[in-house]
Amino acid sequence: MTEMLAPVDHSALAQLRAEFRGALVHPGDAEFDRVRAVWNGMHDRSPHLVARCVGAPDVAAALRYAAAAGRAVTVRGGGHNVAGTAVADEAVMIDLSLMRQVRVDPEALTAEADGGCLLGDVDAATTAHGLACPAGVVSHTGLAGLTLGGGYGWLARTWGLTCDHLVSAEVVLADGSIVEASEESHPELLWGLRGGGGNLGVVTRFTLRLRPVGEVFHRTGVFPLDQAPAALARYREFAEAQDNAMHAVGTLKVAGQQEWVPAELRGTPALFLTAAWFGEAAEGPARTDALFERAAGGRTQLMSYAQLQALGDFGEPHGHRYFTKSCYLTELSEGPVEQLVESARQLPSTLSAIDFEYLRGAISDDPGADAAFPRRDAPYICTVSAQWTDPAEDAACAAWSRTGVERLTPWQFGGAYVNYLQDEAPGKVAEVYGSERYERLAALKDRYDPQNVLAGNQNIAPATRR
Incomplete structure (x- = not known):
């Protein structure tokens, strides 16, 4: 049976208009499709109203309106959540995107x-x-x-x-x-x-x-997929002994056309290892040599922290379709590495990737930190991220992501990172x-x-x- 939608409460809407300093955008308005859109193109939903707030009083007014009108509420900050929780059909979207000072x-x-x-x-x-x-x-x-x-x-x-x-x-x-x-x-x-x-x-x-924060020493190396197990054994040894001023991550994905990527690897699944060193920049090469000595190709850069932060921007554009599953891992031994490499052989699109990194360091230095955040002592996090553009590929890409994490079940640490949760079974948040x-x-x-x-x-x- 179709759920009956609450009728528009014109009195409540008039009250909202009288109190609201930002912009109220309704279905049919010229801006509606632009302001309702979120980063993940899978979530094409149509809210009852988008309340584009310019301050806390606007947020308060929108919440009071939603209560009076019997409408559900969603909140949009950056709209980047993979599960698309910022937008829902027939809900009031409280949009904070104008508040960016x-x-x-x-x-x-x-x-x-x-x-x-x-x-x-x-x-x-x-x-x-x-x-x-x-x-x-x-x-x-x-x-x-x-x-x-x-x-x-x-x-x-x-x-x-x-x-x-x-x-x-x-x-x-x-x-x-x-x-x-x-x-x-x-x-x-x-x-x-x-x-x-x-x-x-x-x-x-x-x-x-x-x-x-000062200048960052940044180094990336690429390895053929058949050499990934040996490279990841070295990564494990390197990462688990690294200084807190180092952060080393890995990605399994289709190699791009960058000039530093060997021609024979371009367009094929490969392993990329990256290290960012936040100590004295001059120490960077010696600090990272052990991780990259057998790389097929690589690049070394000194950059600002702001430049480092923007490196991932072009790889995750707005409007593409995304499905992500993640888990914490107890180890990166031969068993999970074998499963990661097998998932990489089955990448469903050239845009999809498997990311992993060793955590701990300052994250777990104070396991009783005064914060609700859990699982501070998790050794590794792994994210199996499908990305594509054709809606006809939705089922296959989502299935690859789910399967990629399920393969790792014997080595999972438990729990998950709440920001990566998507279509979870009841009880997962608990x-x-x-x-x-x-x-x-x-x-x-x-x-x-x-x-x-x-x-x-x-x-x-x-x-x-x-």
Whole structure:
């Protein structure tokens, strides 16, 4: 039976228009298709209304309207979440993408960033002062979703996760009230915002702790796929002994046409290893030689942190279709390596890839860090990412991604990274956080959103509604 949609509440809409300072975009408006679109082209959904907010009062007004009109709510920061949780049919989309100011205090080593900021906005403002907040690896990712789900990135082993650098936050609660979450005010809410998944409130301003960052030594090498097992044995030895100022990652993908890639490897599945060294740049070659001594080709660069952050931008463009599954691994021994290489032989498109990296370092230095983020002691993370453009390939590409992670089941550490969850079975979020963290988050949900208004993401359900 088809669910009946709530009729338009014209009185509530008139009240919203009277209070709202931003732009309200409706189906049929010239801008509607542009502003409703999210990064993952698989999610072509049509909201009831897009509320393009310019401040916390606009967010509060949109939440009050949704309650009065009987509409579900979604929240768009950068719109980059692979599961497309920023948009839903017939819901009110609270769109923060007009809110992108960043204010840096270089003396206090902090930055205030609006809830719609992209990582590139933060990097541009902070690196002008020789500072950075550890964040993700694609500059058009939204700061909000990344931070609220954790925040792995190039500096994670050196300084920790993005959520570990959240000092305070301006939060619009589900009932429209506005609070400041900090160590002095609503400290338990601040704990939940540090990696708890983001459905406790709408964050309209992040205050972030900054770190000094200088020139980065960056080195990449490519290996034929039949040499991947030996190269990954060396990677395992290298990565597990590396200094916290080093971050080494691997990718299995179809080699491109770059001049430093040998001609015989171009257009074929290959292994790419990359190391970023954040210590003295002059030490970079000696620090990384052991990882690349048998590479078929490679490239070495000195770059700014902002340039490093933008390296992944062109490989994940808006509008392509994406399906991602991920898992943590206990080890990168012969068994999982064999399965990774087999999945690479079966890449469903030239755009798809398998990424993996050794974690720990500063991420796990304080396993009791005051944050909701779980699984800090996970050794490796692996992401099997399908990317394609033809809707006719949806089923095959998604199946490859699922199968790629299922192959790794015997070596999985447990849990998952909440920002990569997609079409999961019931109970997966509880598994991700573990019983103690999940119950603590559920208690926060009971306090701050007992009606589960903010349910349009990987949801922590209130205890009263389970």
